[in-house]
Amino acid sequence: MSDDKKALRILFDTYWSPKGWKRDETVDRAEFEYARRAGYMFDPVVVAHDDIVAGLVSVRARVNLQRVADAFLASLSTRRLELRSALGSFAYAAQFPIHGLDEQTARRVPSGRLNCLICGRYGHASPEQQDLNILSFERWRWGGIRHADPLYSWFDLTQFEKADLIEPTEEDCSILARILDTATSLASVARPKELEKRLGKVIKSNRAERCVLIQILGYCGVLKPAGRNGFLQAFTADELRDRPPDRANDWTYPVIWWRGADGVDRDVLSRLFPKVAAMV
Known part of the structure; x- marks a missing residue:
């Protein structure tokens, strides 16, 4: 994945201003397409809880723990926060159990959605649209926030597979x-x-x-x-x-x-x- 400062600026400007979080997250279509082609922004995905679980279990098998640990180390002097994030996601995924979302593994909240007692995700059993751009923003801005959310961990490790890694010093x-x-x-x-x-x-x-x-x-x-x-x-x-x-x-x-x-x-x-x- 290329280091594209313009695409990163577009991503950051969508959510953040000198005063903090933006209320209006509208992004110019041409700028979004530029950042999407560069791999910093994404079209929405429609997935169910069980799709997220399957995706996370699949990607963890492809990611090497030592590479993740080395990337974390290498982030300390370079401030490559997107590389730092992967250790948190891999750790969360390492022993993550395969499970489904149903009345036996979840509790229904007043909104009607289900709260999974195993992984903590809220949602319906049917597929729902998910915004990956806010996850991408958090990954690049701070090294991630939602490592204990299987959607973030799945996204993070999938992006890590595409990253240009550097050796720790x-x-x-x-x-x-x-x-x-x-x-x-x-x-x-x-x-x-x-x-x-x-x-x-x-x-x-x-x-x-x-x-x-x-x-x-x-x-x-x-x-x-x-x-x-x-x-x-x-x-x-x-x-x-x-x-x-x-x-x-x-x-x-x-x-x-x-x-x-x-x-x-x-x-x-x-x-x-x-x-x-x-x-x-």
């Missing part, structure tokens, strides 16, 4: 080592928010990027809360992803439960990033 390894050293140096009761603040001096980034980075390290189990697993080790159904009573806490599962005392899971670190494991 010693600088990348050093950055991740400093990130993990920071995590292990926090007070035992420290929460992800404190880690995010401290990482502002460790890696070139904004707050949103740092939050996503920490959440990805939680998804894969490098930052593993006591008594809980990252998705790479075991899939936790949506109905079992408990949350603290603090409603102001908007971190995702499982890193929402991570505390400074949990530190870094060295077994997972050694599996994903052996060079970094030797440095921390």
Whole structure:
């Protein structure tokens, strides 16, 4: 996939302004066609819950974990956020169970839609139109947000297959080592928010990027809360992803439960990033 700054600008300008999210997401047709041909924007797709599940299970079999881990590493110095995203999606997909959407695996909400108790998606059993452009925007802008949504993970890994990958450098390894050293140096009761603040001096980034980075390290189990697993080790159904009573806490599962005392899971670190494991 080519590096097309014009197409990326069109994608970003569709959703974002200097004041933040746009209310009007209308895009000029000619500009949309340009960004679509470049692979940054997409026509809507019509899929059902079970199509998404099948697509995610299919793409995970084609993606190599080590390539995903290397891409995450290589994103740290280059700020290639679209490459960083794939580790979160692969971790979520690794143990993702094949399942269907029916009355036995879902609960009906007041709108009439079904909430899948396994993967958490809301929808009807019949196919529905899905907008991939907002997912593409989030992937390029922040390294993804919805890694625990099977539609995003499917889309993300499919795009990763087309990406121009780069090899991680010693600088990348050093950055991740400093990130993990920071995590292990926090007070035992420290929460992800404190880690995010401290990482502002460790890696070139904004707050949103740092939050996503920490959440990805939680998804894969490098930052593993006591008594809980990252998705790479075991899939936790949506109905079992408990949350603290603090409603102001908007971190995702499982890193929402991570505390400074949990530190870094060295077994997972050694599996994903052996060079970094030797440095921390």
